[in-house]
Amino acid sequence: MLQSACCREGGKNVVLLEITGLGKTFGGKQVLRDISLDVEKGEIFAMMGPSGTGKTTLLRILNLLERADAGHIKLDGMVINGGQNNNRIAARQRISMVFQSSALFNDTVYNNVAYGLKVRGMDKHTIKSKVDQCLALVGLIGYENRKAKTLSGGEEQRIAFARAVVFEPDLLLLDEPTANLDPSNVVKIEEIIRTINRELNTTIIIATHHMNQVRRLADRVGMLLDGELIETGRVEDVFVKAADERTRAFIVGEMVY
Numbered sequence: 001m002l003q004s005a006c007c008r009e010g011g012k013n014v015v016l017l018e019i020t021g022l023g024k025t026f027g028g029k030q031v032l033r034d035i036s037l038d039v040e041k042g043e044i045f046a047m048m049g050p051s052g053t054g055k056t057t058l059l060r061i062l063n064l065l066e067r068a069d070a071g072h073i074k075l076d077g078m079v080i081n082g083g084q085n086n087n088r089i090a091a092r093q094r095i096s097m098v099f100q101s102s103a104l105f106n107d108t109v110y111n112n113v114a115y116g117l118k119v120r121g122m123d124k125h126t127i128k129s130k131v132d133q134c135l136a137l138v139g140l141i142g143y144e145n146r147k148a149k150t151l152s153g154g155e156e157q158r159i160a161f162a163r164a165v166v167f168e169p170d171l172l173l174l175d176e177p178t179a180n181l182d183p184s185n186v187v188k189i190e191e192i193i194r195t196i197n198r199e200l201n202t203t204i205i206i207a208t209h210h211m212n213q214v215r216r217l218a219d220r221v222g223m224l225l226d227g228e229l230i231e232t233g234r235v236e237d238v239f240v241k242a243a244d245e246r247t248r249a250f251i252v253g254e255m256v257y
């Protein structure tokens, strides 16, 4: 397994994201309960679990698209989900997300990737150099003037990654980013994820159903079941000997869902 860019200071792993007691209810149904988790700077953390278990909801709350009913989220020690608008705005500049389907704007590839920088008021030259860098990272140099709607599904998803990392977020949230892709595009996207982690030192949380993807990409993994984080651990430990019987059943495919 490739080493990720996990960051150590003074021999200790540094926590980027601290989640404490997070809960969420939709229409009387509790979909997340008492989630607590530390994610370290530079790691790739995989969130696995059956369909409907709360993975997307958790990522949307971390991306501040949805509000939690209970609990705290801290980014570098700062609470980002409280009443402090300034903290939310600051956090939005440091977190980005790639979804299962990327929904690019009906515009050129260049403008899709540049958008996040334009709204931040960056000058044209800096924008061009950052867009070039990101298109190189996803292997799509030369696509600048193509209309987004003319791209294949795999190319669209690669542009979605370029758009998400162009402003160098500290935390990248990935919600089943390869779910709609064929195997050769899955390989490409996984390589892009590793490159982002290693070269940009971006901390990544990825929600996925695919056990092999967890093994190929992640440093640590969490098992989310019915809205509860029942186990977390290093991938090599959880896959060899899960502490919770339900995690083991999920990994070996015995869990029906």
Ligand SMILES: Nc1ncnc2c1ncn2[C@@H]1O[C@H](COP(=O)(O)OP(=O)(O)OP(=O)(O)O)[C@@H](O)[C@H]1O
Pocket: 026, 027, 031, 049, 050, 051, 052, 053, 054, 055, 056, 057, 058
């Ligand atoms: N906006 C919403 N309103 C009502 N219920 C919702 C809403 N969003 C999610 N839910 C419910 O919350 C639960 C968790 O959904 P979520 O999409 O987070 O699961 P998931 O683990 O991402 O599933 P999948 O693997 O299928 O993507 C589901 O029961 C879902 O129906």
Ligand SMILES: [Mg+2]
Pocket: 055, 056, 057, 175
């Ligand atoms: Mg989901």
